[in-house]
Amino acid sequence: MDWEQARSLAYQAGVAAAGRAERVPLADADGRTLAEPLRALTDLPAFPTSSIDGWAVRGPGPWLPEGRVLAGGTPPPLSRDGACVEIATGAMVPEGATALVRIEDSTTGPDGRVSGEPRNGPVPDWRLPGEEAHRGEELLPAGTPIDPAVIGVAATCGYSDVPVYPVPRAAMLVFGDELLTEGPPGAGRVRDSLGPQVPGWLRRNGATVTSVTGPVKDTLDAHLDAIRSGLDEADVVCTTGGTMHGPVDHLHPALAELGADYIVNTVAVRPGFPMLLARVPGPRPRFIAGLPGNPQSAVIALISLVAPLLAGLRGRPLAPLPLVELSAAVRGRGGDTHLALAALDASGRTATPVGHVGSAMLRGLANAHGFVVVRPGSQAAAGDLVPFLPLPLTPGER
The missing domain is CATH 2.170.190.11 (Molybdopterin biosynthesis moea protein, domain 3.)
Known part of the structure; x- marks a missing residue:
């Protein structure tokens, strides 16, 4: 599937599954999303x-x-x-x-x-009364991210609580018998880097992380048990590895056993193409996001599919990608979209490709602000304006 189409489908799935509005006190509203327009309860100011x-x-x-x-x-x-x-x-x-x-x-x-x-x-x-707003006037639309300024506006209007979308819950499952959870890699085994980092990416995209489980044994029964446990508590279950069809890749058989419907099944993007997103039937909407086992590919899958899904579930718009100027050429990847790690300059308008960008590498990711998007069938030269897919770096942006 085309990368842009995959992002759009993931977002639409989230929008369709967004929960009903709930009211929270202003003190608890920071970081949430308005589920209804915020209207003035009286003229502002209310008196001269x-x-x-x-x-x-x-x-x-x-x-x-x-x-x-x-x-x-x-x-x-x-x-x-x-x-x-x-x-x-x-x-x-x-x-x-x-x-x-x-x-x-x-x-x-x-x-x-x-x-x-x-x-x-x-x-x-x-x-004068009504100088800032008149009673009943829409001040902010539904879908507005709530920050301290929005809370201040609501308080000025006289609100004690506001209607917001529920916070999506996400569970994390790490697949792979070859993974170590502590100590340096060696003797054919590698250290799990996704279990420690993916929850942070999920939180930066607005989810509450309910659990991190793994490594899960490479058997179908173990996969099914772990997925079912995750689905009991979360709206989205993210798995790592097993997205292909190798001898120990049990994710696809597990999805078939669960009766899941694919929203996206592999994406024409490099790195990261063996990613998937599936919807699990049941009384409430639940999703399984299959991230590849290679670390950089897993992060690309997360911000390509899971981030748009969470935006939809939270009632947020899918923000258009900003354009940046390339300081150096970035090659294309034939018929696939190429997501190339890059760092921004202080102005945020110029992107420079970084090194150490192999699918299994994380060093380049740690020095980047996001990915330059080179569309299928094209190349990008120095000086070109290209879309930029930012990493959700807050809090503590680097």
């Missing part, structure tokens, strides 16, 4: 509000003070010309006020009357 410390006056001066209004109070109206009240920043402007005079632009005479001139600059000294 002073932007200065000074005097709210009525009519021409000088003015005789009649009291003080502080933030949080409701002042009586100014009922006659020549009257004023001392006013603080954030306080409600009393009804009947015709102007505000800044404290630094005013003087108080021996008779206690205030003199001064209101400023007539481009920025008014008070904010």
